[in-house]
Amino acid sequence: MISVHDGGAAAALGDLSRFREAFYGCLTVRADGLFELTDAALCTGGPVTSLVELSLEPEHRRRRR
Template identity: 75%
Template sequence: MHDTGLAGALGDLSGFRQRFFDCLTSRADALFELADAALCANGPVASLAELSLEPEHRRGHGGLYDALNSGGIDIGRFRNVVARQSIPRCHDGRIVLAIDISHWLRRPCHDNRVSRGWTKIGSLTATQEGSICD
């Protein structure tokens, strides 16, 4: 497998960002900044007004609401952009998956134990190991 290194990864990210921008049908600049702000925020965002204060969102909170009310995205095109992304793999060829296990969006009936942590588990084959949150 060819390792593209940091330059290749940045090129892939830049290409994805451009293809994502191309999926935005109206108010594209404002929606793109909103997506950047949501992805770069330091943790969960409690309100849209708070999100508009992130450095990546260079417009006022009025622009944020205008983008959400009047902006658009071509869902079919975006689905294709996401589906065409390469699958990240370890040096030995295993697929790398990232899973958001944050507890802040879980239903109140779920147990949010303080003792949550990572646990090694065996995988489907005897030669691989995985991990899950317990």
């Protein structure tokens, strides 16, 4: 929970949000999938050994067709 008086945490979240938007803007082909794989790689609890493992992480949202 962010307090109204806690400007540092709010500024950090703003910085993170701008970074994520800029990073997403750099991705051209398959941006959604690559962005979600990046989220999964950053949030996983251990070493990443394959992209298949990353696709099973909760942060990687898969679309069902």
